[in-house]
Amino acid sequence: MMHLILGDAELELVPKEIQGHPAVVKHAKSRRKRPSNVILDATYHHQAIRSKYGAEAERRGRPDIVHFFLMNAQESILNKEGKLRVYVHTRNNEVIFIEPETRLPKSYPRFIGLMENLLHNGCVPNCDSPLMRMEKMSLKSLVEEIGEKTIVLSESGKRVDWKSYEIPEDVTVIIGGFPSGDFLSNVSFASEIISIYPETLMAWVAAYEVITKYEGVR
Ligand SMILES: C[S@@+](CC[C@H](N)C(=O)[O-])C[C@H]1O[C@@H](n2cnc3c(N)ncnc32)[C@H](O)[C@@H]1O
Incomplete structure (x- = not known):
């Protein structure tokens, strides 16, 4: 089984300190929502993000x-064959547990609506039999709960020959859910921190590399 974690993902509701910013208020109004119930999204909120977060502005709201x-x-x-478990860990130390049968909306606005419900209520579509549920939890605690060998993918990790790299049968792999910079969490608990390519890859490309590598050997 492979456990795949998107770590320190830039997924959060609009923080209190920018809920009153005109760009946030206008966007929330257009969606008939309260600013506090809207997901922070750099596409719509970049002015508000830049007004408050200085050096961090480039990574917030993704x-x-x-x-x-x-x-x-x-x-x-891999997921269809029951060999994958997926988790999203956020910058606010929340973990989203996702049932393997969960199919996400392909439409981005519908996806955002679903995630807003999840961040607000803690589970979707309902809390009796949730497809996704959220718990307050650090990345380290999640890894300890899973209890397998853990590999972190990072541009600044030890460079490996990815073509010949052998991925363990029972493993947790962490990929950063942010566009630039480094992990906010301390990932020194990992057995290995590896770089698989000489350039920066998008998180979802790195994820698919790992998934196809695991599919190829199992
Ligand atoms: C856009 S990158 C974040 C940029 C960041 N500078 C970093 O440390 O890789 C998103 C994630 O994709 C993975 N990634 C990107 N490039 C990689 C590489 N060359 N080797 C291994 N993982 C990579 C990492 O997990 C990274 O956190």
């Missing part, structure tokens, strides 16, 4: 990374 990642992972052959 739910699109989570969408691409989940589409790849949940629709993969």
